[in-house]
Amino acid sequence: MTSLKFHFYASQKEKAQKLLASLLTQHQNHNPEDASHIIVLGGDGTMLSAMHQFMDTQKKLYGINCGTVGFMMNPYSSTGLDAQIETGHSVTLNPLKMDVTDQENNSHVAHGFNEIYLFRQTHQSAKLEISINQDIEMKNLVADGLIVATPMGSTAYNYSARGPVLPLSCNLLALTPLNPFRPRRWHGALIKNDQTIRIRVTSPTERPVSAVADNIEIRNAKEVIIQHDASHSIEIIHAQNSNLEEKILAAQFHT
Template sequence: MCFVKEAEPVPTVGVVLNDEKPQAQEVAAEMAAWLSDRNIAMGIPLTKVTELVQSPSEELRSRLRQLDWVVVLGGDGTLLNTARLVAHYGIPVLGVNLGRLGFLTEIEIGDLFPALQRLIAGDYRIEERMMLEAVLVHQDKFSDPVYALNDVVITKGDHPRMIQMEAAVGNEVVGNYAADGLIVASPTGSTAYNLSAGGPIVSPEIHAMILTPICPHAMDARPLVVPQDETIRLTVTNAHGHAVVTVDGQPGLPMLCGDQVLVKKAPVTCRLIRLAERSFFRILREKMRQGR
């Protein structure tokens, strides 16, 4: 009896690019040719990922389900939006830095094709990053949940006056704040807006949430690290506030007095492809030096 060995499935590589960066289009074309020479399929490059996250079509969902990996050509902002787009499908993401600092991206553009070769060979590891789930409550009506890799933030928007907010963990009120805003950050987001506002840096291996006030009008208002299994409830309490809630820095939604945002650990994670054996603390040291 003759046995025929089944052919191994051909992977499909997705590409998300920041179309505001001219280099991204060129690199995507080079990448398509490189993959084609190796009989590897490349999905149609996705652009305007912010809009895709907000209203994904059934056609887009079907295309995402076919992908084995996603390569992001852009900076941290493009990767953040991509993480929100593919988290439900468990697709690993490789970030290629075309931006300035590139805290989340794994490689620089010159390392792209050696990195793809390693992906094909299976020579990589997956790093799971905790994400946040946020729900807006307006007049006792709950919005659909949205997900964030970095942070959920309530700010005063473009209004000059501070806003009044109450923060609670579970059913326990932990503080009332007069401030420019409040940040709820994930460990990944601890090095973003949270860090600029004076919050602590938290290793991504620690699953927790960080509550940090922005320019509070009180000397004793300090950041707070909250366990991963809690829910943080933020309530706008002043009648004249012009509050806005944003997720990962995207255009926000207005909040009125009495509106709430509920933030907790998301049921999905961001799966980052890692090729280099660099610890979080080494990356932190290198990127902090670049950001000077």
């Protein structure tokens, strides 16, 4: 059996810190560059932060839930970490990339593993034009905003906004409007993840909009181009009793 080397990446919350202290009595905490696996202690927010920090490092992430929902995490088990990881299932995830042009014509790039969304900055609704592969599909969406979600992110903000849950292995993205006013009956769309989404803010000064990739916010966006980015990746391991595909399936029947 291969010798595993762990680096522990823990939330500052009490539950995560207590578990960290316990695990450090059993395992050495290696530097990230020397570790084979990053052990993430916390909730989904902590896991997302770790995914961004260790993207493209070839380090495998294994999460232990010390938060509330912990959708991307594994339950704590007294079984040794080595055994849980060796018998677990791994999934490789690619992020979405957003290229943002703001009102000052500055360019910004950010990545999101769960979703990229646009949201109004004031009490006024956003006005958005949506193009897919250079073709304008919706000239005027008036809404609080718009979510573009990956399959993994489809159970998060997207699902709360009544967007569809997507199987992890499908090559689709969910476009879900946030409280649409016009067109009132539009509930969103599914598109292939090899297509380019261009969102233009049609009233950027009067109705300013933020563009957000996971927890990275760019304010006063004027245009946002969103693409699946296969050049970046992260590998996550799930224990045998915590299969991510099964969690996504179950989420569709959760009430």
